[in-house]
Amino acid sequence: MAKIEVKNLKKSFDNLEVLKDIKLDVEEGEVICIIGPSGSGKSTMLRCLNALEEATGGTIVIDGNDITDNHGNIDLYRRNIGMVFQQFNLFPHMSVKENIMLAPTSLKLMSKKEAEETALLLLDRVGLKEKADAMPTELSGGQQQRVAIARALAMHPDVMLFDEPTSALDPEMVGEVLNVMKQLAQEGMTMVVVTHEMGFAREVADRVIFIDDGYIVEEGPPEEVFNNPKHERTKNFLNMVL
Amino acid sequence: MSIFELFIQSFPRLMDGLWITLSTTLISLAIAAVLGLTFGLMLVSNSKILRGIAIVYVSIIRGTPIIVQAFFIYFGVPNATGIRLTAVTAGIITLSLNAGAYTAEIVRGGIQSIPKGQMEAARSLGLTKTLAMRKVILPQALRIMLPSIVNQCIITLKDSSILSVIGLAELTQTGRLIIANNFESFKMWIIIAIMYMIPILILTRISKEIERKLKVGQN
Numbered sequence: 001m002a003k004i005e006v007k008n009l010k011k012s013f014d015n016l017e018v019l020k021d022i023k024l025d026v027e028e029g030e031v032i033c034i035i036g037p038s039g040s041g042k043s044t045m046l047r048c049l050n051a052l053e054e055a056t057g058g059t060i061v062i063d064g065n066d067i068t069d070n071h072g073n074i075d076l077y078r079r080n081i082g083m084v085f086q087q088f089n090l091f092p093h094m095s096v097k098e099n100i101m102l103a104p105t106s107l108k109l110m111s112k113k114e115a116e117e118t119a120l121l122l123l124d125r126v127g128l129k130e131k132a133d134a135m136p137t138e139l140s141g142g143q144q145q146r147v148a149i150a151r152a153l154a155m156h157p158d159v160m161l162f163d164e165p166t167s168a169l170d171p172e173m174v175g176e177v178l179n180v181m182k183q184l185a186q187e188g189m190t191m192v193v194v195t196h197e198m199g200f201a202r203e204v205a206d207r208v209i210f211i212d213d214g215y216i217v218e219e220g221p222p223e224e225v226f227n228n229p230k231h232e233r234t235k236n237f238l239n240m241v242l
Numbered sequence: 243m244s245i246f247e248l249f250i251q252s253f254p255r256l257m258d259g260l261w262i263t264l265s266t267t268l269i270s271l272a273i274a275a276v277l278g279l280t281f282g283l284m285l286v287s288n289s290k291i292l293r294g295i296a297i298v299y300v301s302i303i304r305g306t307p308i309i310v311q312a313f314f315i316y317f318g319v320p321n322a323t324g325i326r327l328t329a330v331t332a333g334i335i336t337l338s339l340n341a342g343a344y345t346a347e348i349v350r351g352g353i354q355s356i357p358k359g360q361m362e363a364a365r366s367l368g369l370t371k372t373l374a375m376r377k378v379i380l381p382q383a384l385r386i387m388l389p390s391i392v393n394q395c396i397i398t399l400k401d402s403s404i405l406s407v408i409g410l411a412e413l414t415q416t417g418r419l420i421i422a423n424n425f426e427s428f429k430m431w432i433i434i435a436i437m438y439m440i441p442i443l444i445l446t447r448i449s450k451e452i453e454r455k456l457k458v459g460q461n
């Protein structure tokens with residue numbers, strides 16, 4: 001059974017139909033990159049996977065539990081699904097360390113001491129151990145995003161969702177964030193990444209998905225999608241971004 | 243009689259009045275804080291019913307003069323229910339309900355001024371809505387709300403003078419009673435004005451200090 005099974009997913013905002021009929025399976029340990037023009041629905045699709053957007057129709061089954069049926073406790077599913085946002089969304093009133101410790105301690109999953117050790121370990125992993133006591137506003141965008149990744153990892157998620165994690169960064173900081181993500185992929189994390197970084201998608205993704213106008217137009221291994229796109233719309237899009 | 247002599251002569255009564263003013267205001271503000279937080283959270287709730295109740299409450303208070311509210315609670319409610327309220331109780335209820343409604347609006351504004359991404363980030367970590375509110379949204383909102391809250395405290399302190407109309411022996415009413423005896427209305431109202439100004443200036447000073455500290459904490 002796939003880790004995540006999405007079937008017939010539809011999402012509308014009032015009269016605007018953003019996702020029309022999405023079918024997607026994410027296997028354990030797989031890295032999927034979602035590409036597509038702005039407004040194509042790729043971020044909306046990602047946000048449906050942890051119910052930040054409520055699906056209008058269809059099913060999203062994670063580890064055998066349908067998160068769209070409102071029976072289960074969505075907060076419990078979310079603990080296993082980390083999310084990294086375009087705008088980082090660090091909590092500005094807490095230090096870097098406290099940002100990472102917040103969820104494990106307030107959900108009583110770790111003692112304060114355990115959470116602190118975990119935080120320092122994770123900060124070391126993203127190369128920011130010396131920033132543990134800094135406030136988020138003292139960090140560069142790239143550093144903030146790496147803290148955001150560490151914060152998500154503190155819950156030991158099985159899946160990580162990335163919503164255009166490098167789009168708000170200055171060009172010289174994109175690399176440091178992508179490197180952390182690459183390392184994570186190599187460690188076997190299941191990842192779904194909405195991105196405009198075609199180089200990253202080509203190098204790291206097991207599968208690339210091209211979304212346009214609310215549908216998955218094309219999907220396959222990166223070399224196939226990038227070198228031999230079958231659909232006209234994929235070709236057009238790739239011509240514009242590559 | 244000089245203004246100073248007048249002050250010394252009326253000192254005990256003025257202090258009684260000031261005490262009633264300050265204690266009534268403080269108790270009312272404490273109740274208003276609870277009301278404001280509760281109804282403020284209801285104003286941003288997903289539930290239409292809760293939102294509706296809060297909107298009705300805020301609309302009634304904002305849509306009517308506080309003097310009408312005071313008369314309604316002191317004279318109107320006992321007239322209908324037979325339960326007699328003392329001026330102090332009626333005064334505290336009036337001020338609490340009044341300040342509570344305005345505080346609810348301050349709380350709503352503060353919460354809504356926090357970027358949506360903060361709630362989403364907290365929820366994506368598995369925090370319940372309540373936890374996310376408590377740990378992430380409200381601490382940030384409070385900093386933004388602080389100047390408005392202090393402002394509301396000042397308004398409530400001054401509004402307490404309106405309670406003189408239901409006979410509450412607070413500072414303004416005390417001033418009127420003293421003047422009825424000595425006819426020194428010019429000097430007495432200056433004294434009363436200064437007695438309102440002092441606590442308000444102290445309050446303003448404290449809030450500036452807290453704001454400064456919060457800014458340092460946030461960097």
